Amino acid sequence: MKLTTDYIEELIVEHFCKEFHLVRIFVKEMDPILVEEFLEKYPNVTLEINVLDTLIEGLFQPIHLENLRLVEEFESRLIINYVLNTKKELKRLLILKTDKQTQLENDIEKLFIGPLEFTRSYFSNETGYLVELDGNINNIRDLLDFEVFSCKDDQVPITINIYNFEKILLNLGEIKQRYAIVANNNVYIESVRLSLLDRKGEVPGKSGLNWGQRPNRDGNQMYLSVPKSIHSSKEEFFPVQTQGFLVCTADQRNLVCVMAQDNRKAIQTKGNTSILGKYFRERLGVKSNAFVVKEDLIRYGKVFIDLYKIKEGLYYLDF
Structure with a gap:
């Protein structure tokens, strides 16, 4: 599936078919406003976003504050995690599941090599494809072995560099x-x-x-x-x-x-x-x-x- 500005629509229409309720995505960067629009438009979907390599890259404070606002507003439908370090292969992974449980003890229903960023600019400028893979959890279990903090965790500002516009x-x-x-x-x-x-x-x-x-x-x-x-x-x-x-x-x-x-x-x-x-x-x-x-x-x-x-x-x- 080609990545375009209509990426979310294509994802929902072509792959959910009203049976998939959890999107678990691993990204280098995310746009909170895009996430908010996604959840408003699709009220039956639960979204888990794992932001990668935050120990190296740090976190942009305005984005972090918006993430906190969103997880409070969509408490039962949104999880945002900060991943400290990950393996390279994980950086293009997207998972769809039929239930709303974020744990992955059971087999994954759909597994894709997916987008590197969940942002408007990425979907506006990149030309790539989502490729469906064998969804058995055993094939990717090693990739999912990483240290992660919820964005709400008190350790986030202590462990991760949260920067403002001075860096930009x-x-x-x-x-x-x-x-x-x-x-x-x-x-x-x-x-x-x-x-x-x-x-x-x-x-x-x-x-x-x-x-x-x-x-x-x-x-x-x-x-x-x-x-x-x-x-x-x-x-x-x-x-x-x-x-x-x-x-x-x-x-x-x-x-x-x-x-x-x-x-x-x-x-x-x-x-x-x-x-x-x-x-x-x-x-x-x-x-x-x-x-x-x-x-x-x-x-x-x-x-x-x-x-x-x-x-x-x-x-x-x-x-």
Whole structure:
């Protein structure tokens, strides 16, 4: 089965046939938002994700925090483990079972050489195939002999290096031109600057930061406005309409967002559109639900935000 952007659909339609209920997958990297969408769409499926080589690679803190959120939200249907060291052959393994037991005492129902990453970028760019193997547990038992921690384990921050953007973005505070962040592999990271002001140079009264400042609305509701000119000049910078993506902030907050409204003109927090406005009001030092004026932004020191695309589905917000 070819790996494509429709990978999950193909996996469900072609191989579950409503009889397989457990997906056990071993990956080098995962996208929590993709995992969340998977579980929301297929409520009868239990997912176990084993993130490999975490002792060597470490863990990106925003992803780790999202993992903790997800296992709490999907307590009975999601397990996320961190594997310290594994054998090379395990890095492309995917297992399907008919029951929801994660132990593998019984024969495996379906066994595949599978994806190396469970991320949008991997399925967008890679051209590979899932190959079905003999599913007898005895054939892979040696591969499954590894040390593992649940992502909820108290030993995780002690044993595994949990790093933030310092490892991904070098010298962020020293770069005067904030459009030119350099990653640890010296690859230019694309960015956009979004103004919080309208064409008249003021904070809009009933949109943007003040979208919720209308009768019978939550005063914290807001969105970030994305002009057509940015979509025209950077067509692939943002994801498609309604597709979730993770925005990490300089003060270590995670915001799950979507592109919304006509022509993807708005960035909103997924589900509760007040989360974004509450965050910005906290940063600005104004009261919750308050009407935001230009003077609030000037006092804070910025009338715009910079958004950096780290990879597909992951962005860094500098405000």
